[in-house]
Amino acid sequence: KAGVTQTPRYLIKTRGQQVTLSCSPISGHRSVSWYQQTPGQGLQFLFEYFSETQRNKGNFPGRFSGRQFSNSRSEMNVSTLELGDSALYLCASSSGTADNYGYTFGSGTRLTVV
Amino acid sequence: GDSVTQMEGPVTLSEEAFLTINCTYTATGYPSLFWYVQYPGEGLQLLLKATKADDKGSNKGFEATYRKETTSFHLEKGSVQVSDSAVYFCALSEGNVGAGSYQLTFGKGTKLSVIP
Numbered sequence: 001k002a003g004v005t006q007t008p009r010y011l012i013k014t015r016g017q018q019v020t021l022s023c024s025p026i027s028g029h030r031s032v033s034w035y036q037q038t039p040g041q042g043l044q045f046l047f048e049y050f051s052e053t054q055r056n057k058g059n060f061p062g063r064f065s066g067r068q069f070s071n072s073r074s075e076m077n078v079s080t081l082e083l084g085d086s087a088l089y090l091c092a093s094s095s096g097t098a099d100n101y102g103y104t105f106g107s108g109t110r111l112t113v114v
Numbered sequence: 115g116d117s118v119t120q121m122e123g124p125v126t127l128s129e130e131a132f133l134t135i136n137c138t139y140t141a142t143g144y145p146s147l148f149w150y151v152q153y154p155g156e157g158l159q160l161l162l163k164a165t166k167a168d169d170k171g172s173n174k175g176f177e178a179t180y181r182k183e184t185t186s187f188h189l190e191k192g193s194v195q196v197s198d199s200a201v202y203f204c205a206l207s208e209g210n211v212g213a214g215s216y217q218l219t220f221g222k223g224t225k226l227s228v229i230p
Binding site: 004006033035042043045048094102103104 | 148150155156157158159160163203205216217218219220221222223
């Protein structure tokens with residue numbers, strides 16, 4: 001079956017702009033989680049959506065937001081971009097249930113803020 | 115809160131050498147433990163996992179045993195290959211029972227380079 005698809009793969013934005021990243025999970029998976037990966041901070045949890053509801057949120061400012069659609073596809077948005085937002089953003093798909101929650105990651109979107 | 119500590123890299127080994135990457139964790143409950151691998155320019159791939167104490171996860175010659183008494187989940191491989199060169203991440207997942215949500219907490223990663 002198809003894997004997790006993240007688009008676009010690469011983005012270059014200017015400080016102060018906003019950006020939207022997209023993630024299509026594995027068919028049948030209802031949970032989508034987002035992670036930020038930077039050389040300094042490593043991998044950090046942003047938020048998780050399940051059936052269009054945010055279930056969990058990491059310690060990031062309100063400039064980072066997300067949503068999930070009825071087909072489980074998810075988008076995350078970063079407003080008023082800062083240089084420190086440059087990172088690889090990874091999306092993880094899972095069934096979202098306690099008894100079977102394997103996580104499958106996409107290839108990521110590399111965001112560069114200049 | 116939860117945390118994962120893994121050995122600092124980079125680690126450079128010759129082909130066919132034995133690999134150990136240490137990982138210890140701190141958690142309030144009974145987490146599931148994972149090893150993920152990241153190849154250059156790619157996302158994370160699940161290498162192996164263990165969901166309860168004394169479980170052994172294994173895949174592609176890699177093994178790790180969930181040791182509750184030492185809160186450890188060390189990754190081992192008996193004979194590494196050049197193709198194993200990658201960054202390895204230890205992670206745990208502990209459910210937020212109230213919200214029914216699970217998130218991964220990662221270690222900093224260990225870069226492995228295997229030379230012929």
